[in-house]
Amino acid sequence: MKKYSRKKSINLGIGNYLCNNNCIFCVDGEKEKLPLPPADRIFRLLKQWKKRTDSILFCGPEPTLNPSLSDFIRKARELGYTEIRLLTNGRMLSYYNFAKKIVSSGVTELCVSFHGSRSSIQDAQTRTPGSFQQTYQACRNLSVLRSSHSFKWFIHYTYNKFNISDLHDFLKMCLVLKGLNGVNVSAIMPKGRALHYFDVVVPRYTELAERFISVMKKNRDAVQRKREMENEFNIKITGLPFCIMKGYEDYIGPYNELFLLKDPRDKGMKSFARELEQEQIKGPNCKKCSYNSRCAGVWDEYVKRRGWDEFHPVKKQTVQKRKKR
Helix, strand or coil, X not given: CCCCCCCCCEEEECCCCCCCCCCCCCCCCCCCCCCCCCHHXXXXXXXXXXXXXXXXXXXXXXXXXXXXXXXXXHHHHHHCCCEEEEEECCHHHHCHHHHHHHHHHCCCEEEEECCCCCHHHHHHHHCXXXXXXXXXXXXXXXXXXXXXXXXXXXXXXXXXXXXXHHHHHHHHHHHCCXXXXXXEEEECCCCCHHHHCHHHHCCCHHHHHHHHHHHHHHCHHHHHHHHHHHCCXXXXXXXXXHHHCCCCHHHECCCCCCEEECCCCCCCCEEHHHHHHCCEECCCCHHHCCCCCCCCCEEHHHHHHHCCCCCCCCXXXXXXXXXXX
């Protein structure tokens, strides 16, 4: 049997650049409405890329607004894709019958973007009243459906000024959601609207790291209990360099999709990893760091505004001592 790498994945945008949220940190920024990509074009792409990978991610802007989503998922399953994933803000999944339709179509993994433990925090970021209630209901629906359908589901938390102090309460909320397989904490990227509203949404990265480490320390036992009950529960953080995550480097996750198709209307395929690499840089002292070969660096736009003062190379001896503990 041919084996595929998780890193070879097609990320297929099936939206029309409209979204039922209006997130202040959206990486796509402000875009005009376009016609939905033709369904036959999506079907052709699914067949074409099955020759190179068996991993597909349906993304947006907001893929659940495409009425053909369940058809695309079923087609991917018929073609033999073994990883059929969906990235969504979850609001449409608050309707139980719709959520059941999606998981019954054959999706193997869902990632729900959720950014606050209560309405005042979530809705301030999405700039859409009621988004918290719908996304939370979506999570409850997935918890119920998880008992009768075979899929994994995760929560994606965009970590920024609005919710840095809410991480502890948010994690507590997640820990009681049955069937949840993990939480992906993503340090905010200075792209799209987040670049436009940089001073409003982007804290110092050292502050994000310190808060994350503090929350993990306080919840270590609770996370372990969750892991034992669910058999699988992981917490990862992306977007922060190793040097500010001392002692918690194992929590750092990669951006692991190799391919990104932003718009099926266009020809060609862009490399997600390479695109991000072009926007991340390393400082003059990074070569002295023990994590230099593993670390992607820091966002170029972040450094332009904040400089390198908060980032310091980690000596090899320090790393070895930590491993011995």
